Amino acid sequence: MHWTDDGFVLGIKRHGEASAILELMTRAHGRHLGLVRGGAGTRMRPVLQPGNLVRADWRARLDDHLGSYTVEGLALRAGGLFSDPHAVFAVTHLAALARLLPERDPHEIVFDSLEVIVEHLADAALAAALIVRFEVLMLSELGFGLDLDSCAATGTSSDLIYVSPKSGRAVSRGAGEPWRDRMLVLPAYINSDYEGPVSAKDIDDGFKLTGFFLARHVLEPRGVTLPDARAHFIQAVRRTLPDAA
Structure with missing residues (x-):
């Protein structure tokens, strides 16, 4: 078995003395793991960092085997994330969301959305709005889409x-005014055509909305909670906004 695809690095785990198991979110092959020989060495370490975009060549004797990756870097953005705390938390949270998808289940729209988000991580407010919309997308991809x-x-x-x-x-x-205290707020930026400014309240409202449905439909049935990186990301973004309390 053999394929070549582009993928975002979600995580890496050392395997043996010098190798590593690499987890990618690929465009055509979904969330996919593979062994990188020499992946724990100094030469490959800068390439195999979460948030980087790579081109991966995967080979295995059978389709259900772990297989091995040969990887080359396409966009090595990870090094630039360390100056922006919100960006580091964002990548960690995005990886946690991607892991909710079944392994090797193609979700091209998820890959494309990750590409847009990672390209705009330097703009904290925009990144936050894009991640809220990504969480709406993830609900849909997991079978719990909102009707907005x-x-x-x-x-x-x-x-x-x-x-x-x-x-x-x-x-x-x-229609909702009589029950406004029971309703969740729908921020305008969740509409893909919205191009206006995004405030700290907008960010809070968006994450409250998506967090409610992620917790109820996806996480609580699995016995898990919203990842800590999500809360840290929200806090880091709010500190960058002029109207943050």
């Missing part, structure tokens, strides 16, 4: 500012 296109009560597609915690459907301002 029209109001659950009226069918209108305008002035959608709430989400029902029961149904996961959007609710318009007029």
Whole structure:
């Protein structure tokens, strides 16, 4: 068995004296592991860092074997992340989210979204908005998609500012106002066409929305909680925003 694909480094684990097991989120082959011979050495260490984009050549005798990788770097961004605490936490959190997907299950849209996020990690507010939207995408890819296109009560597609915690459907301002205290806020930037500014409150509202459904539908049934890196990322981003309390 043999294939070549691009992938984002999610993590690496030392294997033996000099090798390492590399975990990638690839474009066409999903989340995929493989052995890199010499991967624990100084030559490969800068390439096999979480957040880097690599081209991987995978070979195995049978499809269900671990197999081995030969890897070359395409975009080695990891080294530049250490100056931005929010970026380090972002990469850790994105890897944790990707690990919710079954291994070797293709999700090309997840790869493409990761590519966009990693390219914009230097802009903390934009990165936060993109990661909220990525969490919405992950809910959909895991089979728990939110319905944010029209109001659950009226069918209108305008002035959608709430989400029902029961149904996961959007609710318009007029229909949701009597129950506003029970509703989750739907930030405007979750709409892919939104290009306005993003405030600290917008960030908090977005992560509260996605965190609620991730916890209820995905994490709690597995007996796990939201990763610490997510909370650290939110805190780091909020410190960069002028309206942060």
